[in-house]
Amino acid sequence: MEKITVSIGKSSYPITIASGLLTNLITFLPLEQKSTVMIVTNQTLAPIFLKEITQHLNKQGIKVNNVILPDGEKYKTWESINYIFNELLNNLHGRDTILIALGGGVIGDLTGFAAAIYQRGIKYIQIPTTFLAQVDAAIGGKTGVNHELGKNMIGAFHQPIAVIIDTDFLLSLSSRQFASGIAEVIKYAVIFDEQFFYWLEQNIDALISLNPQALEYCIRRCCELKANVISSDEKEIRGIRVLLNFGHTFGHAIEAYMGYGNWLHGEAIAVGMIMAARTAEHLKIFQSQHTNRIIALLQRAKLPVNGPIEMKATDYLPYMQRDKKVFSKKMHLVLPTKIGSAILHKSVSDKILVAAINECRIFTELKNNIQI
């Protein structure tokens, strides 16, 4: 079992990583007897896990209600938040209720945001069930919903009081969902940790085959890297946390244009990282041999490295301009400088963007045969 602490003054909290945590959940949840909880989950997970968890908590004298949302990124909306509020209010949940997010990134973001603004803020716990949520989304307190004019435009920073990562959840994921998580893992390595990138090159096959040691090490390393970032820059003010958006400005454009959920988040981010790498090549701050290493690793992880055929380069720009990385109407982009290091570049021209995007399109039309 691995334990990591995210240190942010009063909001510090533990991350626990192991297999089999769910069977003895009460040991790891910071709940007291007579606590009241509301589990937020989705229609896919509820039939498998909800009854067992509810009975386990009830035995400890904890009152449990639940909200079951439809599964998918397209439900990361204000309507889902309001549905959670209806359930909380109709069941007279007060400020001392603790929400539990049981699900992937969508459930985590929705539950965290509902907790951030229900009665001006209540506590919540993350139990991430996808690889992507375990290595990234469940840690760091970024919560929110999508707006029809942009992804994650509405939200809050609201830290959970605990994150419980049970690697057993990964056994039931589709290989496509699992690969989506690997995209974020590769992101950490590219921007922060060359050694970890090398480890991934050596161990990507073990990871994909869900080797327990490889999984636990990989999750721990990602959580450590993210915990360090969050501890020094919780609210993305100091310019460190913003590096975690590597690949996301392009990726968000893909997700928004294609309709949220049609491309998985990690798939869009995989392509976004290559587009960012190509942009950095044009600016002569990154070498194409490094881009090739990233492409090779993404391909071994069964991730796309080219944009959707439907999207022209100019289709990306309006979405990218609406992205949160646009400060004062100038395009800010996270770009790699070498494997293990990245910067925030503060004025990339549209011309270079279009060229970089096109380099990930021509290739697509020739070679991309990944089924999306």
Added chain:
Amino acid sequence: MEKITVSIGKSSYPITIASGLLTNLITFLPLEQKSTVMIVTNQTLAPIFLKEITQHLNKQGIKVNNVILPDGEKYKTWESINYIFNELLNNLHGRDTILIALGGGVIGDLTGFAAAIYQRGIKYIQIPTTFLAQVDAAIGGKTGVNHELGKNMIGAFHQPIAVIIDTDFLLSLSSRQFASGIAEVIKYAVIFDEQFFYWLEQNIDALISLNPQALEYCIRRCCELKANVISSDEKEIRGIRVLLNFGHTFGHAIEAYMGYGNWLHGEAIAVGMIMAARTAEHLKIFQSQHTNRIIALLQRAKLPVNGPIEMKATDYLPYMQRDKKVFSKKMHLVLPTKIGSAILHKSVSDKILVAAINECRIFTELKNNIQI
């Protein structure tokens, strides 16, 4: 001119109180050249003030957009928040945009909440235009919207970066709106400051006739009292800030039952304070002679002291149980112990509540001839 600082660590901010501030606004706004602002106001205020303020700011090189919402408590909804987001996103406002709330409590709460959750939090400035907002709502960072199942159920703590109080706004208020503000002033006196209560008994007529010295002193004293509370208990955790809810649990029931906006907030709170005082009498912690002083002062301020005839005592209870002061399903109520002092009482029985509410109903049917 009066200056008060609300001290909350990094979120400290100045409150400036004077007449004529609007004519030289730029001196008091913490804006830089090339700042981008979005003014949020309502249809009543926009024709009077918006053009002048916009021109004034434009002259200083500040880019200004605006959102004009319909006027009234019934528009304190998620729909209004989303309308603000549409305007922000369509005009490509980034994280460095500063929102300016130009209006009463509704505009302030909406603008503050929009600022709290737009791109996970941006800055905002309060320019309160009603007496109620100047003495209470604009200070302290409580922001939010109403939910159909309860008032202020959805929101966030998000402090403004400055509060600009121009007493000239009060000249154009209706006497009913002005009286609504006096209810909150009397609330501060009852729970915190016997001397101030005495001052109000001496000066209520000067206040109502908008005597400038009386107004400025009264606003300053309220801002001081509230700033002290906020500084020591920003998020209503330590049990001091919660005292500001005196009268509000009953009052919120009236507002919700009667339909938001049909009773003004201060009118509902005036009645709520008497109901709380009667409850305290039943619990033998407050003497009826003090209740009579409060009633006399409220009546001189032209405020109602009895509940709406349409509401039976039992009509209050479901709304009160949904109020945020219900922790773990037990009714918590702020009750006065003498003029200048109040406590949070943690278990008031329904029987006592019904009796106390009824005492403010029989009286109503006999004597209440205030036109609502």
